Amino acid sequence: MVAQNIFFYVIAAGMVGAAVAVVTTRNVVRAALYLIAVFAGVAAQFILLAAEFVAVTQVLIYIGAIMVLMLFGIMLTRARIGRDVDMTNDHWWVGVGTALLLAAVMAYSLIDRWGDDALPVDRQVNSVGGSNTATVSDSIFSQYLIPFEIVSVLLLAALVGAIVIARKDR
Amino acid sequence: MDDLMLNQFLLLAAILFSIGVYGVIARKNTVMVLMSIELILNAVNINLLTFGAANRDVAGAVFALFVIAVAAAEVGVGLAMVLIIYRNRQSVDLDEVDSMRG
Numbered sequence: 427m428v429a430q431n432i433f434f435y436v437i438a439a440g441m442v443g444a445a446v447a448v449v450t451t452r453n454v455v456r457a458a459l460y461l462i463a464v465f466a467g468v469a470a471q472f473i474l475l476a477a478e479f480v481a482v483t484q485v486l487i488y489i490g491a492i493m494v495l496m497l498f499g500i501m502l503t504r505a506r507i508g509r510d511v512d513m514t515n516d517h518w519w520v521g522v523g524t525a526l527l528l529a530a531v532m533a534y535s536l537i538d539r540w541g542d543d544a545l546p547v548d549r550q551v552n553s554v555g556g557s558n559t560a561t562v563s564d565s566i567f568s569q570y571l572i573p574f575e576i577v578s579v580l581l582l583a584a585l586v587g588a589i590v591i592a593r594k595d596r
Numbered sequence: 597m598d599d600l601m602l603n604q605f606l607l608l609a610a611i612l613f614s615i616g617v618y619g620v621i622a623r624k625n626t627v628m629v630l631m632s633i634e635l636i637l638n639a640v641n642i643n644l645l646t647f648g649a650a651n652r653d654v655a656g657a658v659f660a661l662f663v664i665a666v667a668a669a670e671v672g673v674g675l676a677m678v679l680i681i682y683r684n685r686q687s688v689d690l691d692e693v694d695s696m697r698g
Contacts, residue, residue, distance in 0.1 A: 431600065438604070449618055475605070480645060480670075483661060488634070488664070496671070521622035531627065541603070561654050562658060588672040588675070589629065591679075
């Protein structure tokens with residue numbers, strides 16, 4: 427149990443540091459690489475929460491697909507890579523104020539509501555055949571079948587829309 | 597302090613969410629704003645899985661997977677829009693995309 431706590435705090439410190447670097451660094455490519463570190467940390471936290479399938483999906487989709495898309499976007503809009511100044515607008519202090527206020531309110535309410543609640547030691551869900559992944563898939567393809575189909579139609583529509591928006595010959 | 601607390605995951609997610617909100621407000625580059633939105637969506641996923649683990653319910657994992665799929669769709673459309681803004685204006689500076697302003 428103590429080992430899990432050490433693991434959590436080391437990963438969490440790295441994630442918060444990398445996330446701050448994402449929103450403060452002056453180099454777009456470096457921001458993307460720090461974002462990969464945040465995503466890897468999130469996947470590690472998912473493992474701690476006994477959700478191994480979501481953790482693997484996080485690595486495949488976020489680190490494997492979304493970040494490649496982001497790097498392509500940076501590459502194709504590289505007007506600002508040479509000039510690393512002026513990545514933050516003039517009203518950044520509004521963002522600092524909003525973020526600090528939001529964090530304070532959320533921290534107060536979370537501590538007020540879930541002050542000392544511990545997670546169950548056995549975090550496996552009540553499972554079929556001892557496997558979390560089997561439970562997730564059974565749940566998706568029975569109880570959540572309609573939302574699953576809607577999400578697949580949404581993905582198709584989004585990809586067709588992306589092609590239509592970005593193509594050159596119009 | 598033996599066991600993992602519910603709150604440590606929720607507070608981590610709250611901090612990541614606030615950092616993402618700062619990035620959305622303060623960044624000039626459109627691609628950086630999209631990255632900050634990804635930070636926010638990841639914070640939401642941590643919350644979903646934390647409550648799923650606390651209730652020993654699989655719904656948290658299922659909805660985290662849906663959020664990941666929606667995030668992939670959002671990045672695809674968002675980057676296509678960024679590309680066409682860049683093609684029309686040779687810039688991805690959000691301060692210059694202000695033609696909605698009267």
